[in-house]
Amino acid sequence: MDSALPGPAYSATARTTPTRHADRARYDEDTVHAVLDAEFVCHLGFVAEGAPVVLPTLYARVDRRLYLHGSTGSRPMRTVDGRRVCVTVTITDGIVLARAALHHSVNYRSVVVHGTAHRVTDPAERALALDAVVDQVVRGRSADCRPAGAKEHAMTAVLRVELDEVSAKVRTGDVADDPEDVELPHWAGVIPVRRTLGTPVPDAALPSGTPLPGYLAHLA
């Protein structure tokens, strides 16, 4: 069947080939992009004065690129232009309680991106990236807010990281106890974990009775 043909994929490298649990590694675009599209906070890693630094950062995926943004005064934005970065996105899906302590695990989906960060200076690309970061958090929102003005643009740094050396790692499914442990008298199973969005709380200055916009209506 055509639908079973493999789609485009990222190439594995030494760094993106796990030293264990190789069965959990994924390189196909569908899996990698789905993980990246399901979150909006990444962990940006860089090296400062020889030591690693990991900071939570908002991001967006556009095709085979990531955009990150932050204040021009913030540490990562001042540090990483032209430098190696590692961008990691992790989603926790479940807690796996095995009978054996060592088989306790977590169901998760993660993507690790190795690359180089470049400051984006082209106005059109900056505008696209800033819209994408807003839409990554809430789809449709960028068309319903005031775009950045010139002064705000000057305060905002945008970084681009090409998706090239990329891998996903996915654990799904059940407890994996050793056969000789299955009779042990401990409860075993999986606790589902998910992120939920609550009812939107309007800003105090919003005129009372202002309806939720369509892109938030499902949260009412």
Next chain:
Amino acid sequence: MDSALPGPAYSATARTTPTRHADRARYDEDTVHAVLDAEFVCHLGFVAEGAPVVLPTLYARVDRRLYLHGSTGSRPMRTVDGRRVCVTVTITDGIVLARAALHHSVNYRSVVVHGTAHRVTDPAERALALDAVVDQVVRGRSADCRPAGAKEHAMTAVLRVELDEVSAKVRTGDVADDPEDVELPHWAGVIPVRRTLGTPVPDAALPSGTPLPGYLAHLA
């Protein structure tokens, strides 16, 4: 009032002093430990061949220490003993939709730990750390599973990172639009975000009718 006396706190360093949003930084043990105790997946950063690597990893906090564990064959466990690491824990609490694109934000709590990782070899400390990692995920679980045997211990590396150079960063509250934007016709407010645990799904091999243990009863 005695209750208003400041409790113990971590000392700020150049690296843990933010270059902006200094009002969001926290160093008191209560805040730092509360964030660390509310999660079980951290992002471990280290430097490999000059480049940063960030990997999601299970951890536990015990007093002023973090313990991380993993297979002795995994990349971080083989790489980081005696080396500088950065361990970051982030919890997303809300999506802040401002009228201005640039004031979109996220309510979050994060902790960044700068330190050196050390392999734990003392059997008593290893046992304590492995129990702590299980209990970090589900309180009370370590007493209700089979502890690791000698062969499993040999397959498992435990790392200790002292909590010393540590800071939390916390954003809470409302939209922070500029006064001149408040009349703009865009919905503004905060969408609460939280993690929820679902009903535990028993392992297929568990005898039917096995009750949930007490430490999971609140999830029934």
